[in-house]
Amino acid sequence: MIASLSGLVLVKTPNAVIVDVGGVGYEAFVSGRTYDALPETGHACFLHVQTVVREDAIHLFGFHTKEEKDLFLLLITVSGIGPRLAQTILSGIGVDELCRAITGKDLSRLTALPGIGKKTAQRICVDLAEKVGGLGGFPADAGGARPQPAPAGEADAMSDAVSALVNLGYPQATAWQALRAVEQQLGEGAAPLKVEELLRQALRFLAAR
Known part of the structure; x- marks a missing residue:
């Protein structure tokens, strides 16, 4: 079972990356967030890997963090x-x-x-609910206090903006990538934005690529 890959990025897309390890290219499926963290092609990278075996295929899934x-x-x-x-x-x-x-x-x-x-x-x-304690930067036992969820309106706005981009013909992975880029650029300023403004900012990002 392959548990990690360390090598050069040969090809990367929003859904998968090919890593050259000693002359052998390994394809691993990645999330959009791992894709964002990958270096440009030709540069060294490290991925945590989970090998998933099916009757008809063996797939590798790569992750930027454990x-x-x-x-x-x-x-x-x-x-x-x-x-x-x-x-x-x-x-x-x-x-x-x-x-x-x-x-x-x-x-x-x-x-x-x-x-x-x-x-x-x-x-x-x-x-x-009882298994994710210790992941995600908060302790397993937070003294009985539950972290406050993000406001539903913010989540709905992001989801609606993704749907709008998909309706415009953009792949879903590309839509999420653009909106994450907007979040990174604006920081906390992205939270109160309405769907129309999120869409405008995302289209600006996509046009500049």
Whole structure:
């Protein structure tokens, strides 16, 4: 089983990366957030890896941090969540925020993620609320106080902006990448933005690529 890859980035896309390790190219599927953290092609990188074996294929899933990999492994234990959906979830939300949403049972934030309906969100909370402690930058025992979830309006605005970009013909992974870039550029200033402004900022980012 391959547990990590260390080598040169040969090819990278929002969904996968090929890493040259001693002359052998290994393809690993990655979340949008791991993609954002990867260096440019030709530069050295390190990925934590989970090998997923199926009857017809062996797939590698790569992660920038061990915490992201650990959360991926927890997500795929939930009924109805496979490896691809787990990485889609991790593309749409950071480890810290996902852990807060799970422990806080913030269903509105979870259902704003692509592919997650209310029943799946409920299963995630029930199955993982007591398992994500220690991940995401907050302690396993927070003295009984639950972290406050992000306001539902912010999550809805991001989800609606993604949907709008998809309707304009952009791939979902590209849409999330653009909106994460807007978040990084504006910092806390991105939180109060409405869908129209998020969309305008994301389109500006995409036009400048």
